[in-house]
Amino acid sequence: MYPEAYIDYLTEFHGARDYFECHEILEEHWKKDPPGERKLYWVGLIQLAVALYHQRRNNFTGAKKLMANSIRILEAEKDAIESLGLDHRRLVSLLKHTYRKIESHSPYESIMLPIADEALIQACRKQCRQKSYQWGQNNPASDAFLIHKHRLRDRTEVLAEREKEMARRKKSRG
Numbered sequence: 001m002y003p004e005a006y007i008d009y010l011t012e013f014h015g016a017r018d019y020f021e022c023h024e025i026l027e028e029h030w031k032k033d034p035p036g037e038r039k040l041y042w043v044g045l046i047q048l049a050v051a052l053y054h055q056r057r058n059n060f061t062g063a064k065k066l067m068a069n070s071i072r073i074l075e076a077e078k079d080a081i082e083s084l085g086l087d088h089r090r091l092v093s094l095l096k097h098t099y100r101k102i103e104s105h106s107p108y109e110s111i112m113l114p115i116a117d118e119a120l121i122q123a124c125r126k127q128c129r130q131k132s133y134q135w136g137q138n139n140p141a142s143d144a145f146l147i148h149k150h151r152l153r154d155r156t157e158v159l160a161e162r163e164k165e166m167a168r169r170k171k172s173r174g
Contacts (some may be wrong), residue, residue, distance in 0.1 A: 005029035015133030022049035044073030056108035085117030
């Protein structure tokens, strides 16, 4: 039906409102394809989540740039977006409205992506129940962990992976 990572993304997006996690989930999924075959619409959805992450942190410059990129990509990917169970016209309209709010430095407000496929909604709701999330909850803009997750998360794995990559590069150079 839909990639598991996409359902995970939608669950985090509409349940926990953890946009940093949305980014992590879809970026990992996107990178599974070889570089020349990666799907641009995943980048658009990743950038949407990161734009909202920045807006919630009152980084309107970053939010505006990423939302503009997300709109540009997702507007051009109509067939792909519809194949992901989203209403393309309503999605683009919602993103443009959100962009205008970011542009005017309006505070963050949770949004609901216009999912057109009832089976997809039910799959996401089921996963929300399993994770003890409330589907469609409005996450307060004051949740410190969600606002500053990029600084507060456990980075042990990231740092270990970076060290392995640096050692691999050093070894290949000689």
